[in-house]
Amino acid sequence: MTDLTNLTISEARTKLRAKEITAAELTDAYLCAIDSANGSLNAYVAVTHDQARAMAKASDERLANNSGGALEGIPLGIKDLFGTEGVHTQACSHVLDGFKPRYESTVTANLWADGAVMLGKLNMDEFAMGSSNETSYYGPVINPWRRSRATTIVRPVTHTGDAAFVSDGGVRTERTLDNMQLVPGGSSGGSAAAVSAFLCAGATATDTGGSIRQPAAFTGTVGIKPTYGRCSRWGIVAFASSLDQAGPITRDVRDSAIMLKSMASVDAKDTTSVDRPVPDYEAALGQSIRGMKVGIPREYRVDGMPDDIEALWQKGIAWLKDAGAEIVDISLPHTKYALPAYYIVAPAEASSNLARYDGVRYGLRVPGKDIIDMYEKTRAAGFGREVKRRIMIGTYVLSAGYYDAYYLQAQKVRTLIKRDFEQVFAAGVDTILTPATPSAAFGVADEDMAADPVKMYLNDIFTVTVNMAGLPGIAVPAGLDEKGLPLGLQLIGRPFDEETLYRAGHVIEQAAGRFAPQKWW
Structure with missing residues (x-):
């Protein structure tokens, strides 16, 4: 039974359709794995045993009638940011204590319509604010990888x-x-850890500044942030509305293509979703990249970058070149402004979005002597330290006298970053290859990170530009560092050209091989 959890989505799909296994057997195997491992990894904050088994039973009935959907019987984990009807949805925040929505997010509704099975809700940084999955009200997620x-x-x-x-x-x-606990990255750390540790076949995630790609790189998994507007944001708890985008974390590139096809759609309830056909991403895999022009941005060589990261980057360049791609040096001159601009725009939008959590309609309520006192006490008790920090930064940059100096300037920088990419793509570049992260996973409760929040924010240095420009980006595991930890490479593409990312990402995956942690939990 345990071997069933080693199947990729593609492999499980084949066996389910051939009736070699049942959805009930596959689901039970994952539930047993979760019950055994979650005490050590803390990847799930809620496990939906009964609902999972009921959904698996319904899948088996459809499979028996040969009427199964694209993901029929595939057990998935769902990031706690996605609204799931009648099921724990709290963005891993104390302020949303007890909240169970009466609606289903569009992305998860799409997955259930295609026959997927929900195993439970996955841990994450509170309101998706973090790069290590240590800000969750439910405690940190532990990376299944160890040095x-x-x-x-x-x-x-x-x-x-x-x-x-x-x-x-x-x-x-x-x-x-060794025995040192490592972070899985964030904010989608529970999603990445669960996929890497074989606690789900795939997982939903969200990416505001790297929250899919960075944890994927830290855990040896594949994570794609689609183009802004490719997946509906309706029913997903908002962090920064102009940056947030849903995407999958999976074990390999093929599984990512399969999941994204089901997740993506236009949605009348989200006016930022785009009305254009969703391609068959899986069909792009294995297609030649001969003649593809791959850009290497000189600005991504940052001071203090570890030798392991530079060596991995050079390997990736060589793999793509060997497959027939043309490698060209490019410049993205406004890259150095991306991180500071992001940490103005994102907190500003967060301070507005999080104003709705006041203790009146749902979630936590701390009594006060009047309604203002109740607001203040509820928000003080309900939000964690990092969320408070970002709300205060966001409120400050939007305040009278500072709006023009900070927020307006950051939006101008964002336009310049987007223009940099547009000029590179207009010159014929098909995709851009960069490292996914500036390092491998670091320790839980790392003292340097805790003492200096900016060091934590620097984990997003290679990923935030993609969100600022609304582009697609994929992180693919490409090797191990000298301490045996996974490292990832990132491919950045033109708007709505995820197919090119899958083609090139598949080449990297084939050259690098697949990686799994040695089980200790």
């Missing part, structure tokens, strides 16, 4: 199936895990 130390043993080795070591002739390299 390891390599020991070389010289002796004849003929065969092993143990992922703990690799063999080369008569030399065996064994990796010993």
Whole structure:
């Protein structure tokens, strides 16, 4: 039964349609895995055992009649930001205590319409504000990956199936895990950890400044942020409305293509969703990239970037070149302004969006001597430290006397960042290759990160430009660092050209191979 959780979405889909396995068996295997591992990883904040089994039973009935949907019987985890009718939806914040919506988000409704099964709600940074999944009211998510130390043993080795070591002739390299807990990245840390640890076949996630791609890179999974407007935002708890976009986190590129096809749609309830056909992304996989022009931006070589990241970038360049792509140097001159501009625009929108949490209609309410006192006490008790910090920054930059100096200037910078990309694509570049993150996963409760929030914000240095420009970006696992931790490469594409990202991402995946953590939980 346990082996069922090792199946990719594509593999499980094939076996379900061939009636080699049942959706009930697959769902039970995942529920058992969750019950066994979640105490160690804290990836789920709510597990919907009964609902999952009922949905799996219905899937089996449809499969028996050969009327199954594109994701029929596939068990998924859902980030706690997505509204799920009658099920825990709290954005992992104390201020939304007990909230269970009477509606379903458009993205999850699309998944259920295609036959997917909900396993439960996944942990995340509170209101999606964080890069480490440590701001959640329900505690940090633990990365299933751990640092390891390599020991070389010289002796004849003929065969092993143990992922703990690799063999080369008569030399065996064994990796010993240390006990340090690492973050899975954020804000979609629960989604990334659950997929990486085989606690769901795939997961929904959201990306405001890198919250899909950064945790995917930290956990050896694939994460795509689609073009702004590709997936409906209706029913997703808002952080920064002009930046937020839903996307999947999966184990490989094919699974990502399968999930995004089901998630994407136009939606009359979200006027920012775009009315254009959703392609068959899976059909793009395996297509030649010969002649594809891949841009390498010089501005992404930042001071202090680890040698591992630079070496990985060069590997990615070589893989794409070997597959027939043309590599060109490009310039995105306003990149250096992206991070400071993002941390003005995003908190400004957050301060407006989070004004609705006042203790009056739903969620936490802390009594006060009058309604103003109740508002203040509820918000003081309900929001965590990072959310309060961003609300205060956002309120400040929108206040009289500072709006022009900060918010308006940041929006002008955003326009320049978007123009940089437009000029590069107009010159014939098809996709842009960059690192996904400036480092591998770091430790939980890292003292340097805790003492200086800006260091935490720098985790988004390679990803925020994509959100500011509304472009699609994908993170694909491409190797391990010297401590055995996964590293990812990012591909950035033209608006609504996710197919090119999948084509090029599949080439990287085929060259790099797939990665899974050594089980310790």
